[in-house]
Amino acid sequence: MTSGKVMKAMLGFYIAIFLLYLFGPLMVMSVTAFNTPTYPQAYPFEGFTLEWFGKLWEHRLLMEGLRNSLIIGVGVVVISVPIGLAASIIMNQIYHRARSLFYLVTVSPLLTPGVIIGISTVIFWKDALGLTDFTKATFYKGIVLSILGQSSFVAAYCLLIIMARLTRFDRAQEEAALDLGASYPQVFWHVLLPFLKPALLSASVIAFLSSFENFNTTTFAILADKTLVTVLAGEARQGTTPVLSALAVIIITLSLLGALTYELLKRREEAAAERVKENARIAERGEAV
């Protein structure tokens, strides 16, 4: 065997180990979701059951948490994406030191541990909303604080995602629209926003998912309420039950479906782009004749 082959074999072995490290725990957990014993065990496999999935539906707290998680997720998207958009537009119109300062402030939530964001959110808003009885009664709630706390760093994700696309925007497009008589707001709605649409979409997806699975910030900001993840944490702390495995199986399945859909959409998009290019080639040939 040559040294190249040895290297290749070692590489293959390494990738296999890596993937085993990545997926092994998840696969073991998935198996326990279908095994009958009340302690989640993968081996010995005593009997196939769907009982734990049924238990999931009956779990009142889990369902309440899920509802709250969805509300918070939507709230975070509604707040963070516009903030990320606004921040990226401002960032694009300032220079040098002003830009560095702005950047430092806006990405600082990404460099702050989530627990600290949660703590500071609760301390600040407890006093800020406590100023009047009305605000305290209406807004001092776990769901509101979680939306605010999570938006603090999710907006920074959105900023980075949108900024990446905005830097590729051709200023001539803006000027062309202006030259044809559009007002500045019209340029924004007709030209810039459609251009940013893909980035806004992915920012929304990322924002929702980061909100949905957040634990560190939420565990403080949620106060007496519950989200799916904090309920999970409570359950997992109390003991191990196959119900959690069952939930994990559902999430894994959904993620896989999501990934597959994404891949499929991407393929279709590429095919469509290829068709357009082909048409342009045909037009080019027609011109040459």
Place this chain on the structure above:
Amino acid sequence: MSAGVELDHVTVKFGNFTAVNDATLDIKGGEFFSFLGPSGCGKTTILRTVSGFLDPTAGQVRIGGQDMQGIGPNKRPTALIFQNLALFPLMTVAENIAYGLRVRGIDRTTRRRKADELLDLIALKGQGDKLVSELSGGQKQRVAIARALAVEPKVLLLDEPLSALDLKLRQHMRTELRAIQQRVGITFIYITHDQGEALTMSDRIAVMSDGVIEQVADGKQVYDLPQTPFVASFVGENNAFTGTVSKVANGAAVVDTPFGALAGLNPKALKVGDKAILFVRPESLKIGKGGSATSFVSTVESVAFEGNMTHVFLKGASKKDITVTVGRHGGAKIPAQGEKSTVHYDEAHGLVLPEGKMARD
């Protein structure tokens, strides 16, 4: 309807850099007017000042006699064709063309009718629902023109719009642009660094260098009677002989050059002792002996046969060769490399200009 454009002592500065220096110009309504110059000469800055993307640091821009100070690009009766066309990639061809009408609040059916009319004009009938990215380079070009014409501007500004096309298409588009201009009858202001484009299409040309307008004239005059060494050396090929004026008489002057005393016209009325440059175009030089002040001798460095003509490169005074272009039926025997050769020209084809900045090669 067309409108004239007047520049009245326009200066544009970026920080310490002066992009346009005191430009004064009167472009008549319905004229095809070109700004010609190398990149960085300030021609694009002038265009952006006329279209309203830039405000002049000093001076006034008037369109149709009206001062444009403080009027934004979206309120001016101009339309601009961008260098990269700047078509909206997410809109269809028809939507692109009708965009200017859409922002003016014109209803959908009128917009569509107008777009169809214009598609007809640019020979893209029935292709309104295509995406811009499905068109060829020349078709995109025509869509950009239609989009600009849709808003019925009084002045159309074109910023090197042909530079992205290949040579053959570029030549075809020159004729087409000129035809469109004559059909719609509005003022065209055209920016280019390609003298061929400027000479073939324009009624008048402004040659620019380093933010200064060097000369404004029609194509023939710019070529035959350049006013500055820059224009003489930038427009077309030219041979330059530097020296000092030794004699002036009857509108002509003799310059003492490294190749001896050589004569030419003296439109700038230089006096004896002035530093001067004599310009003689390659096609004006002929192989063979002529008058004493209109011929000289040099060594042949190389010969390039180009079919319809032959270029003979003679050793010049500085690094640059002297080019002699001999036509297919010029009659003279083409000298061989390394030979001494005598060339002459007609005094009326020599041009004596005061010493000054020349175009970089």
Place this chain on the structure above:
Amino acid sequence: MASSFRKERWPVTSRTLILLIPFVVIAAFWLLSRYEAKLGHDPTHKSYWERNGMVLGLTFVGLVAFWTLFLVTLPYLYMVVESFHPKLPPAQRGGPNDFLTIAQYKSFVISPTDNEWNWIHMSNFTYSIVVSALIAFLNLCICYPLAYYMAQSGTPQKVRMLMLALIVPYWINEILRAFAVRLLLASKGLINQAMMGTGITDAPIDFLGANAGMWIGLSYANLLIMIFPLYNAIESLDKNQIEAARDLGAPWWKIHRDVVIPYAKPGIASGCTMVFMLAAGSLAAPLFLAGPQQRWFTMTVYDFFFQAFNWPRGSAYAFILLAACITFVMVMLRLFKVKLGEAIR
């Protein structure tokens, strides 16, 4: 009379005073951006309001001001102020007992109950920081070969599949991932079963009690945080450089030491920083996988809020953690000579 009045008002103003700081910063920022725009960096010479229009311009500024003020700076500053106050029942807040104090920070070093060195909290803190740094290094070692393979030698289809395989587990939340690791490592878990079954050991090994579970959990949770910056950095390296080094006879380890690693420095710095931050601030893995003896520092903070209800002391501890994290980031960036903008993308 006057002095006692001031004494009473002072604690209230310390909380309100802090509210002014961000506004001062915003004013400074505004002037700076105006000044720099005037320098002519923007070729259109248009002001912010001209470029966006009044309505949109105000909306953008409003959104960003809300974010940077009410979601970022003010809560942080407020937390810092809170940490300089004593623990009081709500009725006494703003009263005469609500004075500024560094007692909460002192309590981190010297325990207030017995006036002895507070070894427990200090060792928790040190342990968290050191282990987080080690986890960052461990993940760098685990991920570097894969990132290199994906960026430089994998075929496009394989890389795409690998990417997908990496992203899928990332969307399964932290708690469930920690749970999965616990199922595997518990005394009744699969690994102990396998080891006892094959006779390697007789009694189950207490992975979790020995904190091995937590280490694995922390590393496992942050694998992808390391992979992506590394991959992005190595991917842009010109293959020819590696070819050239190989051509010149450099052995593979020298190619990595002299060509790939120096080039991937921003990615390494960014990956290590992010993994460190996430590990040090992690709550899930320690909560479910830590052994009983050593407590992760975030859990100490957590307990001050949820068990002792001592918010000021919790804030002080949180601030100590934040300060340590910022120091670590700065040191990393300085060490690798990378700018912040390159590290976070």
